[in-house]
Amino acid sequence: MPINFSLEPFARISDVFCETGTYHGNAVIKALEAGFKKIATVEISRINLDIAKKRIAEHPLSKEAHIDYVLGDAEKNIGRLVDFAKLNEVMYPIFWLDAHTHVFKDGTLTDGNPCPLVFEIAAINLAFNGKAVLLIDDMRIVGAKGAPPHGVVGRVQAARNALFDPNALISMIKPGWGKFVDLLTILKLAMEVPDVSFRLLEGIEPLDVLCVYPNELHESLFGQNDE
Numbered sequence: 181m182p183i184n185f186s187l188e189p190f191a192r193i194s195d196v197f198c199e200t201g202t203y204h205g206n207a208v209i210k211a212l213e214a215g216f217k218k219i220a221t222v223e224i225s226r227i228n229l230d231i232a233k234k235r236i237a238e239h240p241l242s243k244e245a246h247i248d249y250v251l252g253d254a255e256k257n258i259g260r261l262v263d264f265a266k267l268n269e270v271m272y273p274i275f276w277l278d279a280h281t282h283v284f285k286d287g288t289l290t291d292g293n294p295c296p297l298v299f300e301i302a303a304i305n306l307a308f309n310g311k312a313v314l315l316i317d318d319m320r321i322v323g324a325k326g327a328p329p330h331g332v333v334g335r336v337q338a339a340r341n342a343l344f345d346p347n348a349l350i351s352m353i354k355p356g357w358g359k360f361v362d363l364l365t366i367l368k369l370a371m372e373v374p375d376v377s378f379r380l381l382e383g384i385e386p387l388d389v390l391c392v393y394p395n396e397l398h399e400s401l402f403g404q405n406d407e
Protein backbone atom coordinates (compact mmCIF):
# COMPACT_ATOMS: atom_id res chain seq x y z
CA MET A 181 0.00 0.00 0.00
CA PRO A 182 -0.65 2.53 -1.38
CA ILE A 183 -1.08 3.04 -5.13
CA ASN A 184 0.84 6.20 -6.00
CA PHE A 185 0.62 5.96 -9.77
CA SER A 186 -2.27 6.59 -12.13
CA LEU A 187 -4.61 3.65 -12.63
CA GLU A 188 -6.26 5.36 -15.58
CA PRO A 189 -4.07 3.83 -18.32
CA PHE A 190 -4.84 0.42 -16.80
CA ALA A 191 -8.58 1.17 -16.80
CA ARG A 192 -8.36 2.12 -20.49
CA ILE A 193 -7.16 -1.36 -21.43
CA SER A 194 -9.30 -3.35 -18.98
CA ASP A 195 -12.62 -3.34 -17.16
CA VAL A 196 -11.53 -5.78 -14.48
CA PHE A 197 -9.55 -4.89 -11.35
CA CYS A 198 -8.81 -7.72 -8.91
CA GLU A 199 -7.14 -7.10 -5.57
CA THR A 200 -5.72 -9.21 -2.77
CA GLY A 201 -5.64 -7.40 0.58
CA THR A 202 -8.59 -4.97 0.61
CA TYR A 203 -7.67 -3.26 3.88
CA HIS A 204 -9.93 -0.19 4.15
CA GLY A 205 -10.80 -0.02 0.46
CA ASN A 206 -8.45 2.72 -0.75
CA ALA A 207 -7.38 0.81 -3.86
CA VAL A 208 -10.96 -0.12 -4.74
CA ILE A 209 -11.91 3.56 -4.50
CA LYS A 210 -8.96 4.46 -6.74
CA ALA A 211 -10.04 1.76 -9.18
CA LEU A 212 -13.58 3.16 -9.26
CA GLU A 213 -12.28 6.67 -9.84
CA ALA A 214 -10.02 5.42 -12.64
CA GLY A 215 -13.06 3.93 -14.39
CA PHE A 216 -13.02 0.20 -13.58
CA LYS A 217 -16.50 -1.29 -13.64
CA LYS A 218 -15.81 -4.83 -12.47
CA ILE A 219 -13.90 -5.19 -9.25
CA ALA A 220 -13.15 -8.18 -6.99
CA THR A 221 -11.21 -7.97 -3.75
CA VAL A 222 -10.25 -10.45 -1.04
CA GLU A 223 -9.42 -9.62 2.58
CA ILE A 224 -8.65 -11.89 5.52
CA SER A 225 -9.77 -9.56 8.28
CA ARG A 226 -13.53 -9.23 8.73
CA ILE A 227 -13.09 -5.91 10.49
CA ASN A 228 -11.05 -4.47 7.62
CA LEU A 229 -13.50 -5.78 5.04
CA ASP A 230 -16.49 -4.31 6.88
CA ILE A 231 -14.79 -0.92 7.07
CA ALA A 232 -13.92 -1.13 3.36
CA LYS A 233 -17.47 -2.08 2.34
CA LYS A 234 -18.92 0.83 4.26
CA ARG A 235 -16.45 3.36 2.83
CA ILE A 236 -16.85 2.08 -0.72
CA ALA A 237 -20.67 2.02 -0.52
CA GLU A 238 -20.56 5.73 0.37
CA HIS A 239 -18.67 6.49 -2.84
CA PRO A 240 -21.03 7.63 -5.65
CA LEU A 241 -19.20 5.61 -8.32
CA SER A 242 -19.75 2.35 -6.44
CA LYS A 243 -23.31 2.24 -7.81
CA GLU A 244 -21.99 2.14 -11.35
CA ALA A 245 -19.70 -0.83 -10.77
CA HIS A 246 -20.04 -4.47 -9.86
CA ILE A 247 -17.91 -5.20 -6.78
CA ASP A 248 -17.33 -8.71 -5.40
CA TYR A 249 -16.06 -8.87 -1.82
CA VAL A 250 -14.43 -12.08 -0.60
CA LEU A 251 -13.65 -12.67 3.06
CA GLY A 252 -10.75 -15.09 3.45
CA ASP A 253 -7.14 -15.91 2.75
CA ALA A 254 -5.76 -14.64 -0.56
CA GLU A 255 -3.93 -17.89 -1.30
CA LYS A 256 -7.07 -19.95 -0.80
CA ASN A 257 -9.22 -17.50 -2.77
CA ILE A 258 -7.04 -16.39 -5.67
CA GLY A 259 -8.99 -18.90 -7.80
CA ARG A 260 -12.15 -16.90 -7.12
CA LEU A 261 -10.52 -13.73 -8.43
CA VAL A 262 -9.22 -15.60 -11.48
CA ASP A 263 -12.71 -16.99 -12.12
CA PHE A 264 -14.17 -13.50 -11.71
CA ALA A 265 -11.75 -12.15 -14.33
CA LYS A 266 -12.48 -15.02 -16.71
CA LEU A 267 -16.22 -14.70 -16.26
CA ASN A 268 -16.03 -11.06 -17.20
CA GLU A 269 -14.18 -12.00 -20.37
CA VAL A 270 -11.60 -9.29 -20.51
CA MET A 271 -8.41 -9.68 -22.41
CA TYR A 272 -6.12 -8.13 -19.82
CA PRO A 273 -7.37 -8.33 -16.24
CA ILE A 274 -5.46 -6.20 -13.73
CA PHE A 275 -4.32 -7.84 -10.49
CA TRP A 276 -3.21 -5.64 -7.59
CA LEU A 277 -1.41 -8.07 -5.24
CA ASP A 278 -1.18 -6.55 -1.80
CA ALA A 279 -2.17 -9.20 0.76
CA HIS A 280 0.98 -9.33 2.75
CA THR A 281 1.48 -9.57 6.49
CA HIS A 282 -0.17 -6.84 8.39
CA VAL A 283 -0.42 -5.89 12.04
CA PHE A 284 -3.76 -7.35 12.98
CA LYS A 285 -5.48 -5.61 15.85
CA ASP A 286 -8.48 -7.91 15.75
CA GLY A 287 -6.73 -11.22 16.30
CA THR A 288 -6.96 -12.35 12.65
CA LEU A 289 -4.45 -15.08 11.85
CA THR A 290 -2.97 -15.84 8.45
CA ASP A 291 -2.33 -19.51 9.22
CA GLY A 292 1.38 -18.87 9.36
CA ASN A 293 1.47 -17.65 5.76
CA PRO A 294 2.86 -14.11 5.76
CA CYS A 295 3.03 -13.74 1.99
CA PRO A 296 0.82 -15.51 -0.55
CA LEU A 297 2.58 -13.88 -3.55
CA VAL A 298 4.14 -17.00 -5.04
CA PHE A 299 0.85 -18.86 -5.03
CA GLU A 300 -1.03 -15.84 -6.38
CA ILE A 301 1.34 -15.27 -9.32
CA ALA A 302 1.45 -18.98 -10.18
CA ALA A 303 -2.36 -19.17 -10.28
CA ILE A 304 -2.63 -16.04 -12.46
CA ASN A 305 0.10 -17.29 -14.81
CA LEU A 306 -1.66 -20.61 -15.19
CA ALA A 307 -4.97 -18.96 -16.02
CA PHE A 308 -3.76 -16.13 -18.29
CA ASN A 309 -0.31 -17.16 -19.52
CA GLY A 310 1.06 -13.61 -19.61
CA LYS A 311 -2.13 -11.84 -20.70
CA ALA A 312 -2.89 -10.45 -17.24
CA VAL A 313 -1.26 -7.35 -15.79
CA LEU A 314 0.33 -7.90 -12.39
CA LEU A 315 0.87 -5.01 -10.00
CA ILE A 316 2.88 -6.45 -7.11
CA ASP A 317 3.21 -4.16 -4.13
CA ASP A 318 5.92 -3.87 -1.49
CA MET A 319 9.04 -4.62 -3.50
CA ARG A 320 11.03 -2.88 -0.76
CA ILE A 321 10.29 -5.71 1.64
CA VAL A 322 10.18 -8.72 -0.69
CA GLY A 323 13.48 -10.30 0.12
CA ALA A 324 13.97 -8.30 3.27
CA LYS A 325 14.74 -9.80 6.63
CA GLY A 326 13.34 -8.04 9.67
CA ALA A 327 13.10 -4.29 9.19
CA PRO A 328 12.56 -3.36 5.55
CA PRO A 329 15.80 -2.28 3.88
CA HIS A 330 15.42 0.45 1.32
CA GLY A 331 16.85 0.82 -2.16
CA VAL A 332 14.80 -1.45 -4.37
CA VAL A 333 16.87 -0.57 -7.43
CA GLY A 334 19.97 -2.19 -5.96
CA ARG A 335 18.08 -5.30 -4.96
CA VAL A 336 16.33 -5.68 -8.32
CA GLN A 337 19.72 -5.26 -9.98
CA ALA A 338 21.14 -7.91 -7.68
CA ALA A 339 18.30 -10.24 -8.54
CA ARG A 340 18.90 -9.70 -12.24
CA ASN A 341 22.60 -10.39 -11.82
CA ALA A 342 21.80 -13.48 -9.82
CA LEU A 343 19.94 -14.93 -12.80
CA PHE A 344 23.29 -15.13 -14.54
CA ASP A 345 25.44 -15.68 -11.46
CA PRO A 346 23.55 -17.64 -8.80
CA ASN A 347 26.33 -17.06 -6.27
CA ALA A 348 25.44 -13.40 -6.29
CA LEU A 349 22.12 -14.39 -4.78
CA ILE A 350 23.75 -15.71 -1.64
CA SER A 351 25.49 -12.48 -0.84
CA MET A 352 22.96 -9.98 -2.14
CA ILE A 353 19.48 -11.32 -1.48
CA LYS A 354 18.27 -12.40 1.92
CA PRO A 355 15.24 -14.56 2.52
CA GLY A 356 12.14 -12.41 2.69
CA TRP A 357 9.09 -12.77 4.87
CA GLY A 358 10.86 -15.47 6.83
CA LYS A 359 11.60 -18.39 4.57
CA PHE A 360 8.52 -17.96 2.43
CA VAL A 361 9.51 -15.77 -0.47
CA ASP A 362 12.44 -13.87 -1.90
CA LEU A 363 12.73 -11.33 -4.65
CA LEU A 364 14.41 -13.65 -7.13
CA THR A 365 11.62 -16.21 -6.79
CA ILE A 366 9.07 -13.51 -7.55
CA LEU A 367 10.99 -12.22 -10.58
CA LYS A 368 11.61 -15.70 -12.00
CA LEU A 369 7.99 -16.69 -11.54
CA ALA A 370 6.77 -13.49 -13.15
CA MET A 371 8.99 -14.23 -16.16
CA GLU A 372 7.75 -17.78 -16.66
CA VAL A 373 5.08 -16.57 -19.06
CA PRO A 374 5.86 -15.46 -22.62
CA ASP A 375 6.36 -11.90 -23.85
CA VAL A 376 6.07 -9.82 -20.71
CA SER A 377 7.94 -6.71 -19.60
CA PHE A 378 8.69 -5.29 -16.18
CA ARG A 379 8.33 -1.77 -14.86
CA LEU A 380 8.68 -0.34 -11.35
CA LEU A 381 6.03 2.15 -10.23
CA GLU A 382 5.48 4.39 -7.24
CA GLY A 383 4.04 2.92 -4.06
CA ILE A 384 4.59 3.95 -0.47
CA GLU A 385 8.06 4.85 -1.67
CA PRO A 386 9.45 5.29 -5.20
CA LEU A 387 9.71 2.11 -7.30
CA ASP A 388 7.94 -0.07 -4.75
CA VAL A 389 5.43 -1.67 -7.15
CA LEU A 390 6.50 -4.20 -9.76
CA CYS A 391 4.30 -4.09 -12.85
CA VAL A 392 4.49 -7.15 -15.10
CA TYR A 393 2.60 -6.57 -18.33
CA PRO A 394 2.20 -8.05 -21.81
CA ASN A 395 4.70 -6.46 -24.21
CA GLU A 396 1.96 -5.37 -26.57
CA LEU A 397 0.55 -3.06 -23.87
CA HIS A 398 3.71 -1.02 -23.51
CA GLU A 399 2.50 1.92 -25.61
CA SER A 400 -0.95 2.02 -24.02
CA LEU A 401 0.36 1.83 -20.47
CA PHE A 402 3.63 3.74 -20.57
CA GLY A 403 4.00 5.25 -24.04
CA GLN A 404 3.54 8.84 -22.89
CA ASN A 405 6.01 8.47 -20.00
CA ASP A 406 8.72 7.42 -22.43
CA GLU A 407 8.44 10.45 -24.67
Ligand SMILES: C[S@@+](CC[C@H](N)C(=O)[O-])C[C@H]1O[C@@H](n2cnc3c(N)ncnc32)[C@H](O)[C@@H]1O
Nearest residue numbers: 181201203206207223224253254278279280282
Ligand atom coordinates in the same frame (compact mmCIF):
# COMPACT_ATOMS: atom_id res chain seq x y z
C1 LIG B 1 -1.19 -3.26 2.93
S1 LIG B 1 -2.81 -3.66 3.30
C2 LIG B 1 -3.65 -3.54 1.73
C3 LIG B 1 -3.90 -2.15 1.28
C4 LIG B 1 -4.83 -2.05 0.09
N1 LIG B 1 -4.57 -3.05 -0.91
C5 LIG B 1 -4.75 -0.68 -0.55
O1 LIG B 1 -4.11 -0.55 -1.63
O2 LIG B 1 -5.29 0.27 0.01
C6 LIG B 1 -2.70 -5.41 3.45
C7 LIG B 1 -4.04 -6.07 3.71
O3 LIG B 1 -3.86 -7.47 3.42
C8 LIG B 1 -4.60 -8.20 4.36
N2 LIG B 1 -4.02 -9.55 4.38
C9 LIG B 1 -2.85 -9.95 4.95
N3 LIG B 1 -2.62 -11.24 4.72
C10 LIG B 1 -3.67 -11.66 3.97
C11 LIG B 1 -4.01 -12.91 3.39
N4 LIG B 1 -3.24 -13.98 3.53
N5 LIG B 1 -5.16 -12.99 2.67
C12 LIG B 1 -5.96 -11.91 2.49
N6 LIG B 1 -5.69 -10.71 3.04
C13 LIG B 1 -4.56 -10.59 3.75
C14 LIG B 1 -4.44 -7.41 5.65
O4 LIG B 1 -5.46 -7.70 6.57
C15 LIG B 1 -4.50 -5.97 5.15
O5 LIG B 1 -5.81 -5.48 5.20
